[in-house]
Amino acid sequence: MPFFRWVVALGLVILGVSFAVYATAPEDPETKQVDLTVLSEKSDGSCTVSWADPYAKERRKGHYQCDPNRDPLLKDRAYDPETGHGWDTGWMVTDGSRKGDLFVLGQGDAERDKAMDLSDDLIGLSLVVLIVGVVGGSIRSLYRLSGASPSVVRTARRLEQVASRLAQDHAQAVDAVRVAWEPLRQSLVNEALDQVSVEELWHATDGGFDAAELRRCRTRTARDVLDAGTPVLSRLPGVEPGAAERLTAAVQMLADDAVRVGAGRELLERSDPRVADLLNALSVLVRVGPEGRAVADSATELVALLGPLLEKAEPAADRRQMLRADAEERTAAKHAVGLLSRLLAAVEQRGSIDQFAQTSIDLLHGPDADPAGFAARVDFGTQPENYAHLLTELAVPEPQPLPVW
Structure with missing residues (x-):
């Protein structure tokens, strides 16, 4: 096979890999907003919360990233002086194997951005390789056709x-x-x-x-x-x-x-x-x-x-x-x-x-x-x-x- 056909084939392979990276990049699951009872909270918003899991039909407890800038009335005793519990809202996964778990929006953005950057780089590289293959192949074809009459x-x-x-x-x-x-x-x-x-x-x-x-x-x-x-x-x-x-x-x-x-x-x-x-x-x-x-x-x-x-x-x-x-x-x-x-x-x-x-x-x-x-x-x-x-x-x-x- 002529050289520039291999170049074009390589460009298509790189383009295919870029699409594969894009297709397999992590995405946010389906979620819905739920009420959270804040059991404890640090100054950076890291907190321990409880929430009602309708799928397991129980009240669960776990760690979550609360909004540290929410109204002070919603924090700790100011919200519930009797129990000393605060209040916030969060997002719960509604499908897949993690159904009922809490999910912090944007927690996978870094990994997704990294995959998107890699996909973009591969697309750019594939375009360069394809241009070299197409232009080189065209020049080679024109040379080969120079004697056709x-x-x-x-x-x-x-x-x-x-x-x-x-x-x-x-x-x-x-x-x-x-x-x-x-x-x-x-x-x-x-x-x-x-x-x-x-x-x-x-x-x-x-x-x-x-x-x-x-x-x-x-x-x-x-x-x-x-x-x-x-x-x-x-x-x-x-x-x-x-x-x-x-x-x-x-x-x-x-x-x-x-x-x-x-x-x-x-x-x-x-x-x-x-x-x-x-x-x-x-x-x-x-x-x-x-x-x-x-x-x-x-x-x-x-x-x-x-x-x-x-x-x-x-x-x-x-x-x-x-x-x-x-x-x-x-x-x-x-x-x-x-x-x-x-x-x-x-x-x-x-x-x-x-x-x-x-x-x-x-x-x-x-x-x-x-x-x-x-x-x-x-x-x-x-x-x-x-x-x-x-x-x-x-x-x-x-x-x-x-x-x-």
């Missing part, structure tokens, strides 16, 4: 949502292209690899396997080699250690070359339902253009930046969270808020938020309303190079260096 965090979260939505929309558009391209890619690979025999592969890889044995195992073409894969090839008869890896690597290079050669304008001009699907998927990204794709890339980069910063700035999103955070979390949150503020200023200056929103809208206008791809094919006819270039950029593998065998 809910507005910055909220704005950054909204920006992350917009950028993340655009990044997802762009990723879905790219995935749609690759899904539509896959059957065409596989067709190009199969056509090319079916024309390459294992004997030709033997010359291309400097041997290491028996082509006749592979044929007997129904592995006759490069396509068969690719379908079998390295684990199966390595277990076939006539295949030396390491040859299966070289063989599959060579076939993969042939497949990539076939894709690079076949993925172009001529392929996209074919009258094929699979090409129509591909043109539809490509048209979405062609429509947003290189600028839109650059905006989507910047949105992806921004999401990657905002994620860790928002995680560190989480305590600064709410003042109560900032108060509960420890020193390390508050320091990290303040630093993250500063970075977020600068990042938001840069994004606002570039107008990126509007660009994100517009590009996301453009990406959502997909080809669902034109499954036959007529509009996409017409658009392809006006800018075929853009379609071919985009297909190469998204789906065609980069040339790999020749392996050293």
